[in-house]
Amino acid sequence: MTKGPQPNKLISETSPYLLQHAFNPVDWQPWGEEALDKALKEDKPIILSIGYSACHWCHVMEHESFENEAIAQLMNDHYVCIKVDREERPDVDQVYMDAVQAMGLNGGWPLNVFLTPEQKPFYGGTYFPAKNWAGLLENIAEAFIKQRQELEDSAEKFADHLGGSVLEQFSLSSPESSFSLAEISSAAGRLLPKFDTIWGGLQKAPKFPMPSIWLFLLRHGHATNSQQLVDHVHFTLIKMAQGGIYDQAGGGFARYSVDGEWFAPHFEKMLYDNAQLLSLYSEAYQVTENPLFKEVVYQTVKWLEREMLHEEGGFYAALDADSEGVEGKFYIWTQPEFEAIAGDQKEFIKDYYNISENGNWEHGRNILFVTDAIETVGGRHQLPIAQAKQALAAFNERAMQVRASRVRPGLDDKILTGWNGLLIKGLADAAIVFKEDKFGKLAFNCASFIKSKAWHSGVLHRTYKNGEAKLYGYLEDYAATVDGLIKLYEASFDREWLQFAYLLSSKVMEEFFDNEERLFYYTSSKGEKLIARKKEVFDNVIPSTNSIMAHNLHKLGLYFENNDYLTLAEEMTARLKLLILTEPDYLTNWAMMAGQLAKPTAEIAIVGPGAGKLAGELQQTYLPNKVVAVSEKETDALPMLVDKKMVNEKATVYVCYNRACQRPVGTIKEALSLIV
Template sequence: MANRLSTESSPYLLQHAHNPVDWYPWGDEALTKAREEDKPILVSIGYSACHWCHVMERESFENEQIAGLMNDHFVCIKVDREERPDVDAIYMEAVHAMGVQGGWPLNVFLMPDAKPFYGLTYLPPRQWANLLTSVRAAFNEHRDQLAESAEGFAGHLNASDIQLYNLTRSDTLFTPETLEQLYRKLALKFDTEKGGMNRAPKFPMPSIYTFLLRYYHHTQNESALRQIIVTLNRMALGGIYDQLGGGFARYSVDDMWFAPHFEKMLYDNAQLLTLYADAYTLTQNSLYRRVVYQTIAFARRELLSPEGGFYSALDADSEGEEGKFYTWTTPELKKILGNDFEWFADLYHSTDEGNWENGRNILHRTVTDEEFARQAGWSLEELNEMLSVAHARLMSARSSRVRPGLDDKVLCSWNGLMLKGLATAYRVFGEPDFLDLAQQTAQFLNGPMTNPANGGLYHTYKSGKAGLTGYLEDYAAVIDGYLALYQATFDEHWLQTADQLTRYVLDHFGETRTDETGSELFYFTDRTGEALIARRKEILDNVIPASNSLMAGNLYTLSLLMDRPDYGTQADRMLGRVQPLLQQYPGELTNWAALYAMRVRPTAEIAIIGPNFREVRQAIDTRFYPNKVLCGTESESRLPLLENRGMIRGETTIYVCYNRACQLPVTDVAEVWRMLV
């Protein structure tokens, strides 16, 4: 029989719709029931592509006896963390405060007033059943102690940012010495041989390498460049990257980038598009170009919805087995590839006994196309032709397999990240298809994902319907995407829309006070949204940058493009507020560090006027130069950087300005590079 989750739209909640557990979705009905019946609440949080969430469901939530314990003693609530990041963030922070390592599935026990008193992640069925009995007994017999503990955790959640992070604003901003300190502290944790950070599992963490790119731009420190290259190369050649179909898995369970946790998330691939495209402009590495083209092809093929938005994720499992869709036995490869098997197996390290579990092979490489062709005595063109044929055969065979589950909800924030990736890829490679996809994504965000009543954003979209009031992460990522699309096309609609959304953020996510309470930073939730037990601010960067660090970068970019000094002041106050924490823990604030690197030197404001303004933009974007903003028009514009500026001798003219003071205009892009500092 179906439970209450059967009417939900979230694929994750629907996965649990036929559990014998009497699940409720998060909402007033469940919270009211807990208060009226004076029952503790069990909140179980996960997401559709989460492997261990599936395991716990099979072992415990589909078990009639365990479900009976849950139903008899608790009000049970299932939460999709991607749909409700506000709920997830509060209870994840509470679990961390309890001294427990976080992760998903996240299971948190609450008092009837929704204040948490205990939490943990996955447990096997026997231990889970014992815990349920123990928690209920504690609730009955030691209620006062649990209530006192819950009050303490609630107090922690409601503490100000000053109290939690000691955010005393720094008065010394943007010095090369501090930038060097950030790099050296972060570099202590580098894996200089295999790339990434010196640990396992290994996550891509794009903002680390965005920071290193910007740091290298200022310092020309070859160690930083080597770390970028070894990491991006090893990821692109490793098993974490789908060598046949493109796209990255969420992380590698080992420290070699070899064995992935096979789920594919939109947010990873979106950010890695931006990273690899930017790195290509610095290195001209053909491997990075291939990654960008293949990853966009993957996203178009497997994640693009008919409405124009991108779906959220692909599961790690198919047919109940992790990675089965992506891995191969040697007999399968021999049958499909025939005479091409030997060299293919050599290139992708396939073995008869299998290089992974159950005799299966994860395709991965250790050398580039150029290196392998040279070793084999072939031309690069010959190898590329052979690879094209072999890949096509294997992709055809793979297409007949049972596919991993698709999380077909569309998330506003992740699509904003994807818009940024597509727009950046177009700026770098000039591929018209990339621009078409970017504009389609932007139209979707500006259409179904935007509330026509107030101009705000929705968070989710599923089955033709948008829902949930947008979070700060939605606004921050979408504004960033619109700013990238404007600088790719010079269509002023996207710049104006980014500014409108920024004003919405200032009105709906900020504090009214301007004292020493950290009010420069924005809340994660809209003031008109659902009130939870705490209203939090997202400050620490993770696999996805913190919404506040993204928003600070947006304010800085808009301050230059729109001539809004107040935006720049706000961005600098935000960065100044977190700077002491950044200097102490740069690895936890790498997107803040990337913005800090931008502020160490002035940013060039480049205005292009004339019939070839798009061609000039493309020529400028072929080289890596992060400290710039671009605007352009064919003839005239009301934008501050373009207003009252004309051409020289009827030719497309370029103005390079710093701090709103411009140098003499030029008509040759080569002259632009001589003017940039």
């Protein structure tokens, strides 16, 4: 009787990505003391291979190389082979991604890095075709024996680079610098020449949503009455919502489009993108009142509920790009498949979604995407708008029924605390803008999940699966959760969430803060020690953890009248001033913070019976640079509410700047007239 393939040491892990590799013939081990000690004991170089479950090219390299017996033998003979899920261990990914980029190589995933037994990197890259990978394995194994000193010297140089000061590396500004709106307008102006005026976004391919860029431009454009900025954001969000990057039938955005037209997505769906896009589309709706943006929010939340929600209230990490080994197969349509469900308004639907007999994409298949508004397409087919919308909704419903019978993409069913923090914020934003109780309830349940499952023994944990929370939380987990909790307070005015946010921020100050550079480390002083302790300052598809913390400290400083927090938020942002003004592309969350510091934040306190109702009315006006505290009682212990009294025994609104309050008023109309 022949034995089937035997598992390696990844079989005991909970990460779906690591489990995908558990039956490779490579002797993979998870990152940890056992594997690192083995490399030292056997004096072997380490292959560190980093990816994530929804990564298409990770799957390709696994199939071509890591399932290849001959290549696996090379790896096992000469190396200690370690697999890392970058979503579970962003600290490890961050260190070695920086190293590969310092080598002058492009970063990305899969990330494959060669380390000395002491964990110091000396070579790396991303995806390697099988033949190239086999050749590289042989060459490095030989060099490790014959040119060991050269490799050690190179590794030492990269290790020194990784441990360098952020202040020195990026020539950061003085913490005493301040901002003017004119300077921030100048930074926004640097993005103008990069706008894609035909397809929206910036002129580049592939195209990522990059929510913080558009949120910054929306807020700054609104604050300075720059219609050009607001219009480009509006145009970009329309084009994204119409593109193949958005799942037209089922809701939710893919991670990016491979082209510059938002047409052909890389079909993986990540929780962090969709969380932030809920916030962006909700805010944009307040400014533009475009009904398309409301539809996107509602449809995306419906997808999150249907496909990403864990029964305990948290949300899963990601959906794979592939099903049945084919990228996008779950989402695309042949002409016959389309015809079978097209219905009575076949020609209209075909025109609206750009269905082609020969396929608008690869291999005769079609991606659903929109180029003209429904009113325009309906007009071409003499369909009244109500009838056109009805036909479209009916088609989408049939399409979802067909998809329900298809083989689903893989689900990464771990729950990541930081990404759930982003989603709490997205859901709370949507609850505020659309006055939708269901969105608020989902946000509440998610926050309750984090508080009860991820937070225990004074530690916020990174990941949860199979009833167990594990891994010491990173700054992303703390910062994004605090951000979400503050927004949940603004949606519900339930003090529990503001107090929890304040508690978590106190932990961040204790365990992550570098008093010398006045910025935060990515890892806790109580977490695992790597060869370098990094700080994250650049905003990317997720804003940098330091920029999120600056926003958090500013808001909590106002709510709790904590001058240390307010001063630190200003100092952190000032540190980045030179970069914000000269290279804003990857500092837009910082630029948003600078905008709030350039113009005083409105501190709005509402007290007395009916205060919550008044707050809900206030929140229908687009005022991003504010904090709102509410109590239905006249006396309240929250510092921002202390000594705020009712006038004439009615709910009363106080508008304050820098703790100096203007005359109390009884209506939102009067309050708005006091906001500068």
